[in-house]
Every structure is written in structure tokens, then in C-alpha cells.
Amino acid sequence: MNIPSWIQYFERNRSNFDEPPLAPDASPLPDGLRLPLAASLAVFQLGETGGGTRLMRYVRRTLRHQPEALEGYDLAVRLFIAEEHRHAQLLEKLVTYLGGTLLQRHWSNTIFRRLRTLFGMEFNIQILLTAELIAEAYYGLIYRKTTDEEVRSCCHKILQDEMRHIAFHTSFFQQRLTSMPRPLRKMWRVGFRACHAITATIVAWDHRRLLKSLGIGQGEFVRLTLKAGQRFLRRLDSRSSSWQPDISLRSCQKASQLATPR
Numbered sequence: 190m191n192i193p194s195w196i197q198y199f200e201r202n203r204s205n206f207d208e209p210p211l212a213p214d215a216s217p218l219p220d221g222l223r224l225p226l227a228a229s230l231a232v233f234q235l236g237e238t239g240g241g242t243r244l245m246r247y248v249r250r251t252l253r254h255q256p257e258a259l260e261g262y263d264l265a266v267r268l269f270i271a272e273e274h275r276h277a278q279l280l281e282k283l284v285t286y287l288g289g290t291l292l293q294r295h296w297s298n299t300i301f302r303r304l305r306t307l308f309g310m311e312f313n314i315q316i317l318l319t320a321e322l323i324a325e326a327y328y329g330l331i332y333r334k335t336t337d338e339e340v341r342s343c344c345h346k347i348l349q350d351e352m353r354h355i356a357f358h359t360s361f362f363q364q365r366l367t368s369m370p371r372p373l374r375k376m377w378r379v380g381f382r383a384c385h386a387i388t389a390t391i392v393a394w395d396h397r398r399l400l401k402s403l404g405i406g407q408g409e410f411v412r413l414t415l416k417a418g419q420r421f422l423r424r425l426d427s428r429s430s431s432w433q434p435d436i437s438l439r440s441c442q443k444a445s446q447l448a449t450p451r
């Protein structure tokens with residue numbers, strides 16, 4: 190894992206987005222789409238607000254035992270968390286722009302946070318990665334299926350960042366899994382697939398109103414996120430430094446400009 194290049198990437202990426210004007214209640218989308226979209230984005234907004242305290246604690250603890258292998262990883266993770274907080278701020282404006290209400294609590298967010306604290310750093314990052322893979326399908330769909338340019342521009346930006354977060358976590362797992370015996374690696378993959386499939390199914394059900402208004406079935410959404418998971422597992426084995434744009438991003442004009450450090 191090339192940690193210095195990730196630190197460089199996160200630092201460079203801080204200011205590469207020109208936020209569109211997002212006046213409150215200004216979206217021209219019809220209510221049938223605008224309201225479920227606002228309600229759904231409010232859940233994702235809440236998910237981006239986590240302080241990362243536990244994750245940083247796990248990272249520091251792991252670093253104490255393996256300082257050479259993960260030198261600088263604590264800074265990279267801190268920059269990654271800061272990027273997620275910028276997503277929370279952007280989504281906050283987007284929800285208000287869509288005339289929605291921000292959430293203080295949501296059951297899915299509570300479960301997600303509790304799950305992440307169950308078993309150490311790898312599991313915490315695995316759950317985060319699952320959320321990133323779901324976000325890849327989610328923002329890609331909104332980008333493709335809505336006509337509001339402000340919404341599309343924000344989703345495109347978040348989608349670009351989330352795809353790089355997936356690459357960031359992929360690099361981490363590539364390094365961590367090589368030290369695992371083969372049977373354990375296989376078990377890890379089985380566990381990852383199961384966890385991803387269950388989470389995707391719950392998210393599809395929870396956001397069913399939005400999916401319906403976008404003309405997407407819950408099963409189709411789950412399939413899209415599982416495809417993202419399969420791509421992640423393939424990349425985990427490939428060791429290739431090239432970045433393959435995701436299918437959900439292919440329709441984004443800037444997809445070919447994505448470059449990912451490893």
C-alpha cells in the first residue's frame with residue numbers, strides 16, 4: 190500500500206470541487222421524486238457524520254504493533270474521515286435544497302455504528318467498505334436517473350470520492366490479507382460477501398420509496414451493489430495498479446479522468 194501517495198491524494202482532493210448553488214427548497218424536481226430523494230439522502234447524510242474516533246483508536250492500536258508496515262496510515266485515515274465529513278456537509282445542503290429534513294438519529298445508522306465496533310480495525314474498515322460499495326451504486330443511480338443538474342453534480346463528486354475510498358480500502362486489504370493463511374483468506378471473503386449481501390438487502394428495503402420513484406426495483410439495486418462487491422474482490426486479487434471505472438460511473442463524463450494512487 191503506497192500510503193504517502195494516498196496522503197497526497199486526500200490533501201489534493203480537498204479543494205477540487207466547485208459546489209453548485211444550493212438555495213434551500215430550490216430544486217425543480219417533481220415532489221414524487223424530490224421528497225423520497227431528500228428523505229433518502231438525509232439517511233446517507235447522517236451516515237457521513239461519524240467522528241471516526243473508534244476507527245482512529247483501532248488504527249493507532251494496530252500501528253503500535255506494526256509501525257513499519259502501516260507508517261503514515263493514521264494520517265491517511267484521518268484525511269479520509271475528513272473527506273467523509275465534507276460529504277456530510279455537502280449532503281446537508283443538498284437535503285435542504287431538496288426541501289427535506291435532516292436526521293439526528295436513524296436505526297440503520299445506529300446498527301451500522303454498533304456493528305463497526307464489534308471486532309477490531311479490519312472489521313471496522315470492512316463494514317466501512319461495504320457502505321462505500323453501496324454508496325457507489327446509490328450515487329451512480331441518482332446521477333443517472335435524475336435531471337436536476339445540482340443534484341447530479343453533487344452525486345458525481347461524492348461518487349468520484351467514494352470510488353477512490355474503495356480503492357483506498359482495497360489497497361489496505363491487499364496488504365493485510367497477504368499475511369493471512371489461504372483458508373483464512375477464503376473465510377474472510379465468504380464473510381465479506383455475506384455481510385455485503387445482507388447490508389445491501391436492508392438498505393434497498395429502507396430506501397424502497399426512492400428506488401421506486403427512480404424506477405428501480407430493490408432486487409436490481411442489490412444486484413448493482415453486489416456487482417460492485419465482486420469488482421472489489423477481483424481487484425483484491427489482481428494487484429494491478431490500473432483503475433477500472435465502475436459500470437455505474439461509465440455514464441459520467443469524467444470517468445476516464447479518474448486516477449487512483451495505490
Ligand SMILES: [Fe+2]
Pocket residue numbers: 237272273276347351
Ligand atoms: Fe462519503
Ligand SMILES: [Fe+2]
Pocket residue numbers: 273321350351354
Ligand atoms: Fe466514503
